[in-house]
Amino acid sequence: MTSKHANDRQQLKAPYLLFLGCGDNELSIKTSRGIAVWNPDVCLGEIAGGNSPLTLGLPKMSVKEAAEKGAKTFILGLANAGGYVEPEWEPYIVEAIENGLDIASGLHRKLEEFPAIKAAAEKHGVELHNVRHGYTDLKTGTGEKRSGKRILAVGTDCSVGKMYTTLAITEEMKKQGYDAEFKATGQTGVMIAGYGICIDAVISDFIAGGIEELSPANKEDHWDIIEGQGSLYNPAFAGVSLGLLHGSQPDVLVMCHEANRAHIKGLPHMPIPDMADCIELNLKHAKLTNPNAYLGGISLNCRVLSKEEGDRQRAELEAKFGVPCFDPMITGVSSFVEALKK
């Protein structure tokens, strides 16, 4: 799934050894789980430290074994409070470096901030990829029309399923014979695809310009399926969402929403927007850089609903907005992809 691009942002070398840390919190390995689910071909194996019971069902192997089998990158697809390299992780990282593996991290703190890691990397000449850093040579956006087609996931909030939706759409489009490519804009997406730009980690002047670079002009029948971030109605992150919308100049929007969410994530005082408003506002902004932008479908995350209630809510949204409404986990996304042909 990794591919070559003119300007390879964070191009990670496959195959990967996924490091699961030393703890027992399933949520801490969300990024690695995403890679194992969406790009199993690049996952050679997994390694957990200490007495960690965590597993992704991949072949378990030591760093040395992985290196012998050809592993190229040691993936720190881990989350912790503070976003730093925990002391118990360090020996595994250093061993990986000593065995010639690059390191890729989605942590907030840079790998170079940890002296043992920095020294080992310099000594052994491996690359340290901090996927949340290093976007220092981007250009500002222009809004000029680019050839090729683009789909962008937008949403009523963060964490409603935009990455999952765009990965599922990419897979289904490929199955149906489209020239389709997933374009990652967040750390998990970047690690799954092997390249991309964490758009919430760039300097704010370059949000739109970063996306213009990530999704450049292409063949007329090529589709970029661009991972969305945040929401125009999230008071913390709306700026990122708007720059992403302008930079993507999407032909097709897919609106993502989690059924029955009570309020904006982490902000009990902020209501979830009305979906009709949210669609209208996203289309209004999208038309600045693509006057033909339209709503192609609604991805409804039904995880908290009964089967019957999910069926009912999706039918209601289809009737109201006249586009396919699907849950990629439950119904798949073929209705959305079929409708693209019209």
Add this chain to the structure above:
Amino acid sequence: MTSKHANDRQQLKAPYLLFLGCGDNELSIKTSRGIAVWNPDVCLGEIAGGNSPLTLGLPKMSVKEAAEKGAKTFILGLANAGGYVEPEWEPYIVEAIENGLDIASGLHRKLEEFPAIKAAAEKHGVELHNVRHGYTDLKTGTGEKRSGKRILAVGTDCSVGKMYTTLAITEEMKKQGYDAEFKATGQTGVMIAGYGICIDAVISDFIAGGIEELSPANKEDHWDIIEGQGSLYNPAFAGVSLGLLHGSQPDVLVMCHEANRAHIKGLPHMPIPDMADCIELNLKHAKLTNPNAYLGGISLNCRVLSKEEGDRQRAELEAKFGVPCFDPMITGVSSFVEALKK
């Protein structure tokens, strides 16, 4: 005009010695000119290098004289292509450091990247302020209501007069007895005020959060007059503008526009938005974090118009939108400030 804040962003020590570079391009000293015009009290003097004919009308003095007279900060309020320290500037900067002055720079490149400057600063223990860098400890926004009042400049495009408008409003409000404070969000503004946050230079996740910090809760009758940036209709920078709008939670918007501008700055393919649309869209977004936001006035930059045509266009906008329309350079801003009382 400098003031003390809980978390002093880029707090520059006054008085300043303004360095005008070694060239003859009036546009290159735009930032220094802004400081001399808007905060003359902090400008001890000016110094130009080589045979430069440039002057801001301040007392001319050598670095040594300035230091003896108490100068605390040497201001590099200069612009050049590439945003770097030109070799001819270095001796002046190093001399300032040797005389105990801090250095403040609005250049893209950091002062520390220039070895002679870095070495001298370390040796003499002075501070290097890169006002376009260093915002690494911001928090994400929350959109929670803060006490106090806020005015934000928004616009149809970049470079239409938002900084000038907000500085003029601050001055007029103080004259009329308000507790008003200018809050800088760009490099020139930061150097004028002596503190602030260059919001286009922060990591995109922190646009709104940065502004929430810049304009914290305050007394109910305190007004922050927040410098605007960009436009929701500028395809390069709209993300910055939206985060700034949400983070400011403005009570009052002032819409800034340059009369007869043909297209978005630097982008001939992008039209200037219709003003009614632009006002409506800004108010819609503003209401996410302040449901009571309203349009308080229109600042029309009439520099390309005849007096008669300027009078005519302002009268037309007043009639159409029912708010004061002014050009701070021509009419002053008292009509806007008077209308705040209603």
